[in-house]
Amino acid sequence: MRIARDLPTLRAEAARLGPLALVPTMGALHAGHLALVAAARREAAAMGGAVAASIFVNPLQFGPQEDLARYPRDEAGDLAALEAAGCDLAWLPGVEAMYPPGHGTAIEVAGPSEGWEGAARPGHFRGVATVCAKLFLQTGARVALFGEKDWQQLQVVRRMARDLDLPVRIIGYPTVREADGLAMSSRNRFLSGEERAKASALHAALQGVAQALAAGVPATAALAEMRSGLAAQGFAVDYLALVEPETLRETAALPGRLIAAARLGTVRLLDNIAAG
Numbered sequence: 134m135r136i137a138r139d140l141p142t143l144r145a146e147a148a149r150l151g152p153l154a155l156v157p158t159m160g161a162l163h164a165g166h167l168a169l170v171a172a173a174r175r176e177a178a179a180m181g182g183a184v185a186a187s188i189f190v191n192p193l194q195f196g197p198q199e200d201l202a203r204y205p206r207d208e209a210g211d212l213a214a215l216e217a218a219g220c221d222l223a224w225l226p227g228v229e230a231m232y233p234p235g236h237g238t239a240i241e242v243a244g245p246s247e248g249w250e251g252a253a254r255p256g257h258f259r260g261v262a263t264v265c266a267k268l269f270l271q272t273g274a275r276v277a278l279f280g281e282k283d284w285q286q287l288q289v290v291r292r293m294a295r296d297l298d299l300p301v302r303i304i305g306y307p308t309v310r311e312a313d314g315l316a317m318s319s320r321n322r323f324l325s326g327e328e329r330a331k332a333s334a335l336h337a338a339l340q341g342v343a344q345a346l347a348a349g350v351p352a353t354a355a356l357a358e359m360r361s362g363l364a365a366q367g368f369a370v371d372y373l374a375l376v377e378p379e380t381l382r383e384t385a386a387l388p389g390r391l392i393a394a395a396r397l398g399t400v401r402l403l404d405n406i407a408a409g
């Protein structure tokens with residue numbers, strides 16, 4: 134596996150490797166990320182190209198009160214895991230390489246960025262869209278893979294790629310879960326033992342709502358019951374909604390996407406599933 138830390142090296146490696154399937158990450162890799170790399174391998178094989186993964190903890194997508202400083206980092210472990218997963222090229226820009234002094238351009242994606250994570254984390258999707266556009270242009274990736282775990286992010290990136298006619302195909306990959314249903318996330322490591330034991334209740338509750346909706350229970354009633362059930366178990370629910378899958382607009386109609394964000398202690402868990 135080649136490692137690039139500056140743009141000239143990245144461009145030279147990319148030219149040598151042929152069409153790239155890119156997996157953008159913030160590092161602290163787990164089996165969810167490695168499943169994206171395995172899917173990227175299949176895409177790369179189909180187009181006679183190679184797999185690239187980026188590791189960059191993007192300050193632009195963190196608010197001033199957020200956890201940028203404590204975001205987990207494990208470069209050596211990540212590089213070993215990427216190599217073992219068959220990644221050909223790791224792109225590890227520093228903040229200065231990504232945002233040299235004077236950098237002043239940002240991308241605002243109206244529509245799917247509004248509400249939910251966009252409301253809870255003002256400026257977050259502007260940071261995500263900007264860094265993803267840069268990662269696509271830096272690597273020249275023909276395909277980029279994103280996890281469905283960050284459902285709204287996936288829709289924002291798709292919208293941006295369409296709106297800007299970026300020559301990259303965006304692929305969503307199903308959420309990889311722990312045995313008890315908890316969506317894998319780098320931040321799960323901050324759950325205490327007691328919180329970890331409770332955390333799978335979020336996914337179970339989403340499944341319960343999906344079943345209730347399929348049985349004809351109105352969305353408002355099913356969601357209200359889920360909200361109070363989670364609160365009783367100690368979750369602080371940020372939002373819980375049935376939305377149109379692509380626009381993220383709230384809906385009462387099926388099929389839709391059930392999306393949720395809830396905090397257990399200091400850890401904010403995200404999850405979503407299809408409904409209907």
Ligand SMILES: Nc1ncnc2c1ncn2[C@@H]1O[C@H](COP(=O)(O)OP(=O)(O)OP(=O)(O)O)[C@@H](O)[C@H]1O
Pocket residue numbers: 157158159160165166169278279280281282283306307308309310316317318319320321
């Ligand atoms: N459990 C998962 N299943 C599938 N894809 C995932 C999973 N977790 C993360 N991803 C995807 O991996 C990519 C990189 O995500 P990121 O590095 O933010 O990891 P994370 O575990 O989501 O971390 P965070 O704690 O910030 O949520 C994103 O496209 C994200 O959706």
Ligand SMILES: CC(C)(CO)[C@@H](O)C(=O)[O-]
Pocket residue numbers: 157158159189191194261264265283286
């Ligand atoms: C897509 C991404 C790598 C952009 O920084 C990040 O938001 C993430 O890891 O999901």
Ligand code: BAL
Pocket residue numbers: 159194283286
């Ligand atoms: N997985 C989304 C990246 C973030 O939380 O900032």
